[in-house]
Amino acid sequence: MKRMRRCVCCRAYTLEKEHCGRETASPHPPKFTAEDPYAQYRRKGRWSGL
Numbered sequence: 001m002k003r004m005r006r007c008v009c010c011r012a013y014t015l016e017k018e019h020c021g022r023e024t025a026s027p028h029p030p031k032f033t034a035e036d037p038y039a040q041y042r043r044k045g046r047w048s049g050l
């Protein structure tokens, strides 16, 4: 599986590690983040009785 990268300078998608003379970054955020805005409500079960 190829890893698409994105130029932080011109926003172009590329497979190169560098673009516009700058290092490219992965455009895809991690699938599971620690910051789940609803996790605290699920843990408290606050919506279960509604």
Ligand SMILES: [Zn+2]
Pocket: 007, 008, 009, 010, 011, 012, 019, 020
């Ligand atoms: Zn670029």
